Amino acid sequence: MAASTDVWEVMSTARTIRRFTDEPVDDATLTRCLQAASWAPSGANAQEWRFIVLNSPELRAVVAKCAVHALEVIEPVYGMSRPADDDNSRRARSNRATYELHDRAGEHTSVLFAQKRFPTASELLLGGSIFPAMQNFLLAARAQGLGACLTSWASYGGEALMREVVGIPDDWLLAGHVVVGWPRGGHGPVRRRPLADVVRLNHFSSTA
Numbered sequence: 001m002a003a004s005t006d007v008w009e010v011m012s013t014a015r016t017i018r019r020f021t022d023e024p025v026d027d028a029t030l031t032r033c034l035q036a037a038s039w040a041p042s043g044a045n046a047q048e049w050r051f052i053v054l055n056s057p058e059l060r061a062v063v064a065k066c067a068v069h070a071l072e073v074i075e076p077v078y079g080m081s082r083p084a085d086d087d088n089s090r091r092a093r094s095n096r097a098t099y100e101l102h103d104r105a106g107e108h109t110s111v112l113f114a115q116k117r118f119p120t121a122s123e124l125l126l127g128g129s130i131f132p133a134m135q136n137f138l139l140a141a142r143a144q145g146l147g148a149c150l151t152s153w154a155s156y157g158g159e160a161l162m163r164e165v166v167g168i169p170d171d172w173l174l175a176g177h178v179v180v181g182w183p184r185g186g187h188g189p190v191r192r193r194p195l196a197d198v199v200r201l202n203h204f205s206s207t208a
């Protein structure tokens, strides 16, 4: 699916993209994503966030190492293994894309989202001040036809690596990391649980 400015189409088709063409992401497209991120809300409008573009060869090499760490964690958790060449099931196709993303991690531009700690706020509350920026970034990517994948590569064994090479101060959290690129294949409708499964009326256990 191509670029779209229809907010409903954008939100409902901002599916994770893990396979990219070799075409580099141009500065203007990436800047629009970063601009959209900066329009997000944050507690007290503090905007104590940094969106760090990682695109130098040195940083890409570190990102690739972080992806290896993440894959080691993800594989057993999700029961993932590399699919056989002739396996064309949905799961195999999904796993193949995930392996491709992680195997080719060093080829892509990505953005690291950092959030300043405040002693009064829990990490979850601090996350609430930067996750909207990440979602704005993802929607702006989708609106422009750009593909993106949120990753956990700045967690697990990758966190220390990224902190060191990017120079993240100790009082800043690494909130997330997003890989971007031009999709090989298209965007498509997200698959989510029906609304009735997740919406409750006045009480957690209501059936309405």
Ligand SMILES: Cc1cc2nc3c(=O)[nH]c(=O)nc-3n(C[C@H](O)[C@H](O)[C@H](O)COP(=O)(O)O)c2cc1C
Residues within 6 Å of the ligand: 014, 015, 016, 017, 018, 070, 098, 101, 149, 150, 151, 152, 153, 190, 191
């Ligand atoms: C906090 C977080 C961490 C994620 N980490 C990874 C990751 O390390 N590798 C990956 O391939 N996808 C990762 N994802 C993408 C999710 O798998 C994806 O958003 C989810 O399966 C929904 O798929 P969809 O976006 O295609 O609808 C992550 C998503 C979130 C929200």
